[in-house]
Amino acid sequence: MTTEPAATAPLVQFETRHIMPIPEDERNGSVRSLFSIWVGINMLPLTVVTGAIATGSFGLSIWWSIVAILTGNVIGAFGSALHASQGPQLGVPQMLQARAQFGFYGGSLLAFIALLMFLGFFASILVVAKDSLLAVFPELNPRVVIIVFAVVGIAIAAYGYDLVRKAMAVLSVIIAVVVIIAMVMLWFEPSVTGANPDAGFTVAGFFGMLAIGVVWQLAYAPYVSDYSRYLPKDTGVRPAFWATYLGLVLSSVFVMILGVLLGSVDPSNPLGAMASVLGPIGTVGLLIFALSAAMINAAELYSGVMCALTGINSTFSRVVVTSRTRVLTTLVCGAIATAAALAGESDFVTMFQNFVTILLYVLIPWSAINLMDYFVIRKGHYAIEELFQRDGGRYGRWNVIGLSTYAIGLVVQIPFMVTPMYTGPLAEPLGFIDVAWIVGFVVSGAVYLVLTRTLGTRGSVDHGETAVVGDR
Structure with a gap:
């Protein structure tokens, strides 16, 4: 008597669920893999360039730069990790869940805004990855490098979640070793620690870098549940929260500090400073950064999709x-993102700083509304199947309360904004410290709570009714 051999599961599974709820028997994620994803996603040359803004554009000393970066990332990651804790319960992508706060069609407006953000980051990472490779091989054609790196990211994203998470789990370890070696060498290099003796502390510079740390972390909020939704439902809130929070903070601060050190040497070209100061070690690091960025960038495109x-x-x-x-x-x-990278590569630093500043203003109201709705008003209870009904089900086509609150959250930030393109009338009395995002977050959350308590919550779910995750 012979028996058929058991079918062997593929090493990497092609994704078939896209935006649909992930059934419990297909949730193959783990807390460890979630942590690896968020550690790996920050191991990028773009993170280095962002950290270099502290000593370059803002003129902060190394120590004040580190304090500002640490403070901003610790604050911002708290919000993103709270969003991530929704994934195991709901089982759907983060921005699809916005239909519960903004309606079936209203949620698409927010998803479109997030899409622009993801494509912007995909393009930004392509440009910086190209710069890393050209620092090693300057004879290469920069446009060809961008296209090749884009193809790698597109291919991984097209295959889906499983390949994205496994690629980042491996790459995060390799790049972490490179960053550790580079940082140790830089700390003992006098040309780095004593590069800018006039640098010190400025209030505007400190809070400007703090705000960049906040927006760096909040930029992950629109897609953290894209990955935590693969955790089994009984994983619970806390493990998903801490895996995301610690992964984001540890990797971001770690790599940004490397950028601080390199930016103190050459603010205009911190990646070039890595090769000039560290020699062969720096060259190898740049090469690994470039190649890994092309692969890690797939996460940006995946969530944009x-x-x-x-x-x-x-x-x-x-x-x-x-x-x-x-x-x-x-x-x-x-x-589309690759075309944007090719068009904007020559003036990248200025464009990127403007991009992250505007990004903070548009993300803040959505984050406040989503967190208030999930944790305070509905307490995690949603009818997931009705998020896919064309009439909006109990959540409606357009949620006037959510959309109105979002508009108010944008408007109240305008007087406090500090950007190269526009500075609000209340910015100067505050010493040009950017507090617009604080005002936007507090007002958006408070207004949404008051309006829903006063006018009623559309689509409320009884606490006895748990989120429905179906196999559609």
Whole structure:
């Protein structure tokens, strides 16, 4: 008597669920893998360049730069980790869940804003990865390098979640070793620690870098649940929160400090300083940074595609979102972001600083509304199946309270804004310290709470009714 050999599961699984809820029997994520994802996602040359802004653009000393970076990241990651804790309970992508606060069609507006953010980061990472490689091989064609790196990221994102998480788990370890070696060597290099003796402390510089740390972390909020949704539902809130929080803070602060040290040597080209100061070790580090960035960048595109599919699902009633739809959307979004990278590579630093500043203002109201709705008003109880109904189900097509609150959250920030393009009338009396994001967060959360308590919550779910995760 012979028996058929058991089928062997593929080493990497092609994704078939896209924006649909992840059934319990397909949730193959773990707290450890979630931690690896958020450690790996910050092991990028873009993180180095961001850290260099402290000693370069803001003129802070090394120690004040570290304090500002640490404070900003610790604050910002708290919000993102709270969003991540929603994933195991709901099982859907982060921005699709916005339909519960903004309505079936209103949620697509927020998903579109998040899509622009993801494509912007994908393009930014391509540019900085290109700079890393060209610091080692200056004879290469920069446009060709961007295109090749884009193809790598697009291919990984098209395959889906499982390949993204496994690639980042391996890469995070390799890059962490490189960063540790580089930082130890730089700390004992007099040309680094004594490069800018006039640097010190400025209030505007300190809070400016603190705000960048906050927005760096909050930029992850629109897609943290894209990955935590693969955790089993009984994982609970705390493990998902801490895996995300610690992964984000440890890696971001770690790599940004490397940027601080390099920025003190050459503010205009911190990646070039890595090669000139560290010699062969720096050269190897740049090469690893460049190649790994091309792969890690897939996470930005993957979550951007989740947002795009949310919009497609809302806008085109006849389009059925399938794996083919996801792959085609990945190709289109990847091509758009690559074109943006090719168009903006020459003036990257200025464009990137403007990008992250505006990003903070538009993300803050959404984050406050989402957290208030999830943790205070509905206490994690949602009817997931009704998020996919074209009439919005109990959540409606347009949620006036959510959309109005979001608009108010944007408007109240305007007087306090500090950007190269516009400075609010209340910025100067405050010493040009950017507190707009604080005002926006507090006002958005408070207004949403008051309006829902006064006018009633659309689509409230009884606490006895748990979130529905179906196999659609």
